[in-house]
Amino acid sequence: MSETLETALKQYFGYDGFRPMQREIIEQVLGGGDCVVLMPTGGGKSMCYQLPAVVHAGLTVVLSPLIALMKDQVQALQSNGIAAEYLNSSLEPDEARAVHEKLSQGSVNLLYVSPERLFSGNFIEYLGELKPWLFAIDEAHCISSWGHHFRPEYQRLHALKSIFPEIPIIALTATADRAVRSDIAELLHLRNHKMFVSSFDRPNLSMAVLPGRKKWEQLMPLVFRYPGQSGIIYCQSRNGTETLAQKLRDHGINATAYHAGLDPETRHQAQDDFIQGRVHIVCATIAFGMGIDKADVRFVVHYSLPGNLESYYQEIGRAGRDGKPSETVLFYSFRDIQVQQGFIEDIDNEQYKAIQQAKLQRMQEFAEAQVCRRKILLSYFSEVTLENCGNCDVCDNPPQYFDGTILAQMALSAVKRCQEQIGLTTLVDVLKGTRSATVVERGFDQVKTFGVGQQNTAFAWQLFLQQMVQQGLLEIDYKDHYNLKLTEFSQKVLFEKHAVSLVTFETIKERQEARKKLRVEQLPDPPEDPTLFNHLKALRRQLADDIRKPAYVVFSDASLRDMAAKAPLTVAEFMQVNGVGAHKAKRYANDFLNAIAEFKRMG
Secondary structure, three states: HHHHHHHHHHHHHHHOOOOHHHHHHHHHHHHOOOEEEOOOOOOOOOOOHHHHHHHOOOOOEEOOOHHHHHHHHHHHHOOOOEEEEOOOOOOOHHHHHHHHHHHHOOOOOEEEEOOOHHHHOHHHHHHHHHHHEEEOOOOOOHOOOOOOOOHHHHHHHHHHHOOOOOOOEEEEEOOOOOOHHHHHHHHHHOOOOEEEOOOOOOOOOOEEOOOOOOOOHHHHHHHOOOOOOOOEEEEOOHHHHHHHHHHHHOOOOEEEEOOOOHHHHHHHHHHHHHHOOOOOOOEEOOOOOOOOOOOOEEEEEEOOOOHHHHHHHHHOOOOOOOOOOEEEEEEEEEHHHHHHHHHHHHEEEEEEEEHHHHHHHHHHHOOOOOOOOHHHHHHHHHOOOOOOOOOHHHOOOOOEEEHHHHHHHHHHHHHHOOOOOOOOOHHHHHHHHOOOHHHHHHHHOOOOOOOOOOOOOOHHHHHHHHHHOOOEEEEEHHOOOOOOEEEEEHHHHHHHHOEEEOOOOOHHHHHHHHHHHHHHHHOOOOOOOOOHHHHHHHHHHHHHHHHHHHHHHOOOOOHHHHHHHHHHHHHHHOOOOOOOOOOHHHHHHHHHHHHHHHHHHHO
């Protein structure tokens, strides 16, 4: 089999050898075993089911949520002489009929479909007639409510094991923390599966966070560093992608916009132009997964803050897939946090809302980090690196450190003695010797480490513990009430006297004070029109009465003040108001935009 795999790898894909773990995964799949695969973007996940599909007779069905990625991968496979097709809403009826004809003839190796298509009509029964031998589930993190792109239709995929119990399943993702990993296997009902976790480290990617003011002035030097080369800029809104793309074109830069609101033909043309190099820069929405498979992207820019580290990691992973040095830049302002919190407030499921709030906090901590950014990112995915990367802005301008080994041992010992059933706030109370209600109720005031850290303030302990989480000394277990868990690195510090460096409290305070001043500059209170504010308050009261809810349920006073100050006239502008998410925009945009337009006519 080894010779066959090597031969097929070279014949169809042109590679002389496998990347780490690929061979083991492929042999597991060909042996009929289930598996969960975690590899970073660009790490070679697709090969783990594409090569088996080539060497094994029969049909491989690939479940994917991204239409753009389906088209891109199928085109690439076909160009390699592999019989691949996709069925989705972008196909014309005659195109879909042609695919069905090929399937009936047994001349298709890989078929890409979405979970929605899988469960529509009698498609499952239809697949049964085609007798597939393998199911590959891409973007498998979508199955977990603990994940960053939860899709309820993914949770129906457990039916595959019930309907096709003997057919192996390979579930793949580039972004999954410990909670999501366990969910993938459990919710898909995998049997005797193997978990393959590759390194998430992408050392060729530099990482930098820049202040979110004068973004254009900071963006242009980056763009000009890569004349005629490929880059992706992620924006918060559809309108933002089009505005920025036009501004780039006005400055002689070949750019286009890409978002879910474009018609399919325009979107496909933008994708093809970017892949073929006719367009150099794509401005895309963060919310819409591009699924672009292009190896020579030299830079990725986030024009505003993503809602979680999974999204951030997945999106910067579009850069440098050829292994060459590439830049990633994140623009960050406190306003981004407010916008993301507005999105979270529109989530109806309270548990999912709390999870996304916790993930946003981790994203904010990353943006405001005082320690190596690569350490933070890797530790988030349960991978620990002991050395600073030397390829991020923190390493380029390092803060002042001190030997925090004793403090770390105090904290880790307390977590261990509390049976890893303690959250960060309560841990601070234990270290400080504070008999809070939770501490007394749980008996934590009886552990030997109670009060061992009285010399530091509670605020200082919060900052130090945050660094310990960022460096991989502690993990937050979202599935276990956000309790802190020890790691392999913890054991080295507790029992092998491994040294821990922490940023000094004074350095953090200095940088936080500087950031507070920056926030004031970034978020000036615009002059509001008190009359318009009152006009909007009256509308809010009417809408609240209609649904028999308190007025703040519609919008807070802060949102109305921001709305009065900005006086939006379009839905895109309405979405920029603090506290307006997609759900509230859909529900209230017309009412408030009409009220603002009416007020202006009256004025």
